[in-house]
Amino acid sequence: MAIAESIEDKLDVVQVRKHFPIFSYPENAELIYLDSAATTQRPTKVLDAIRHFNEEYNSNIHRSAYKLAEKATAGYECARLLIAQFIGAAHSHEIIFTRGATEAINFVMRGWGEKFLKPGDEILLSEMEHHSNLVPWQVAAQKSGAKLQFIPLDDSGELELGKLDDLLTERTRLVAVTHASNVLGTRVDVKRIIDAAHEMKALVLVDGAQHVPHSPVNVQDLDADFYVFSGHKMLGPMGIGILYGKEALLDAMDPVLYGGSMIDDVGYYESTWAKLPWKFEAGTQNIPAVIGLGAAIELLEEWGMRRIEKHDRMLTGYVLQQLEQLDFVTVFGPKEHRNPVISFAIQGIHAHDIATFFDSRNIAIRSGHHCAKLIMKKLNISATARASFYLYNTTEHVDLFVDAIHKARGYFARWI
Amino acid sequence: MDLDDLYQEIILEHYKEPKNQGTVADANVHVEGRNPFCGDEIRLTMLVKDGRIVDVKFTGSGCAISQSSASLMTEHIKGKTVDEVKELFKEFGHLVRGEEHTHEHIHDMDELSAFQGVSAFPTRVKCAMLAWNAMKEGIEKELEKYGE
Numbered sequence: 001m002a003i004a005e006s007i008e009d010k011l012d013v014v015q016v017r018k019h020f021p022i023f024s025y026p027e028n029a030e031l032i033y034l035d036s037a038a039t040t041q042r043p044t045k046v047l048d049a050i051r052h053f054n055e056e057y058n059s060n061i062h063r064s065a066y067k068l069a070e071k072a073t074a075g076y077e078c079a080r081l082l083i084a085q086f087i088g089a090a091h092s093h094e095i096i097f098t099r100g101a102t103e104a105i106n107f108v109m110r111g112w113g114e115k116f117l118k119p120g121d122e123i124l125l126s127e128m129e130h131h132s133n134l135v136p137w138q139v140a141a142q143k144s145g146a147k148l149q150f151i152p153l154d155d156s157g158e159l160e161l162g163k164l165d166d167l168l169t170e171r172t173r174l175v176a177v178t179h180a181s182n183v184l185g186t187r188v189d190v191k192r193i194i195d196a197a198h199e200m201k202a203l204v205l206v207d208g209a210q211h212v213p214h215s216p217v218n219v220q221d222l223d224a225d226f227y228v229f230s231g232h233k234m235l236g237p238m239g240i241g242i243l244y245g246k247e248a249l250l251d252a253m254d255p256v257l258y259g260g261s262m263i264d265d266v267g268y269y270e271s272t273w274a275k276l277p278w279k280f281e282a283g284t285q286n287i288p289a290v291i292g293l294g295a296a297i298e299l300l301e302e303w304g305m306r307r308i309e310k311h312d313r314m315l316t317g318y319v320l321q322q323l324e325q326l327d328f329v330t331v332f333g334p335k336e337h338r339n340p341v342i343s344f345a346i347q348g349i350h351a352h353d354i355a356t357f358f359d360s361r362n363i364a365i366r367s368g369h370h371c372a373k374l375i376m377k378k379l380n381i382s383a384t385a386r387a388s389f390y391l392y393n394t395t396e397h398v399d400l401f402v403d404a405i406h407k408a409r410g411y412f413a414r415w416i
Numbered sequence: 417m418d419l420d421d422l423y424q425e426i427i428l429e430h431y432k433e434p435k436n437q438g439t440v441a442d443a444n445v446h447v448e449g450r451n452p453f454c455g456d457e458i459r460l461t462m463l464v465k466d467g468r469i470v471d472v473k474f475t476g477s478g479c480a481i482s483q484s485s486a487s488l489m490t491e492h493i494k495g496k497t498v499d500e501v502k503e504l505f506k507e508f509g510h511l512v513r514g515e516e517h518t519h520e521h522i523h524d525m526d527e528l529s530a531f532q533g534v535s536a537f538p539t540r541v542k543c544a545m546l547a548w549n550a551m552k553e554g555i556e557k558e559l560e561k562y563g564e
Contacts, residue, residue: 352454352479353423356537360419368454382455382477411419415428415480 019043037388049295079294088218104228104243109136111253119145157333179211184333185341236296240289257282340389348416421533430484449550486547
């Protein structure tokens, strides 16, 4: 690590922002970007890593004798090593590259679920899941005859983990649960879920897409069986994600994609599969994105995940404290122990109209159901406005955000 | 990009007090419009008789643009023939997308021209079109029944 990390250290946001060319692009001079839960901006280091690959050593990895391909292979496998260390995996071959967290979950659904799920088995999800960790399991259940169960979401935006003992049965084969909600910001005590599930001999898949960008993660400490996340939500490129799985589980799974690169030996009528991780990496991979993600992780480690977590917590506290004072604003989700993802409603103004109003003040927020329709049903709403903050956001951005809420209220006042 | 171009007085008035809310009791066209990306919904019921929209009502939830568009649409299609309404659909689409078009204006767009401002906000075109798309789908389904 480049800088000795101490919990006392503060993230230097002024310096951090200089790493992101999008903020100095003239047209974005006024931009206040509050949509990092959808995708984060990319630092120069990541963009340079991609450009260097494309300009200086673009070539396909593995099985080539020339220097260019050696360099590409080294870059690709070095990124895998960095990612394994970043999340505390025991082996780098437990890191499988996918197109994103969604594809990683689909890999488990296809490679594990289609092979092992049987009629009568149960899959335990939560009502807080993003569609990416819901829809694949609906299909897996329909195909296998397994049954879906749900950990309920309570009014405060927390999962009712007290009901775990009832929900986990000897029929439960898999628990698939988010580490942090993309709508409510809720941080889930996945360690508790994993321990309880393991007692019942069930496996646990954790969707870490909203957690890995904000906090240190150690998959071995958690004892997660599968852990997935996306590169583009943690300063990396789009189109790259990670499936972490315990070696024995990945070994037991069937491949999901068949073809080049994933074979050991090929005959006329049958073939055998390569070892991990290549068994799951058929076809030419998104090599520049892998290398870019490696660069993103180097930068996150340089800035320090503890410092980033502390910065995010400070911003979350600051924004919640301000919104609490506004009686015409509803904030969804827990008051504490949450990520800087703030879903809110302004009395009488629809979420889309809020988002358009904010855009007219160059504040980028998101509105809609955020691919979490179960949460919307539970809250009995059709959409929320959502502002999500990250390491390049400042308290000044929070002030402008809160000011825009007041201004929106003023603008639509006659019709509220 | 001026916000007032989008949120014109007439649009917000219809958002606050939508016209033709409810369900047409003897409707022969029932159709739902949904925007899967944002959750806006419109349920439209119409009585179409002898090629004419005799009655139309809607219920739904969503943003100011989608709901006021539904309200204004019901006012403007009631009493018109199916052919007239289809033409109006095209013209309204051109209007909110800000497209140049060559066919003659056979209708006075009247209050509907308030939606011209939507064209500067491409992400909101789908909101303005939600009720109109549902209406067109409903009419076409009804016509199919008679093999037209």
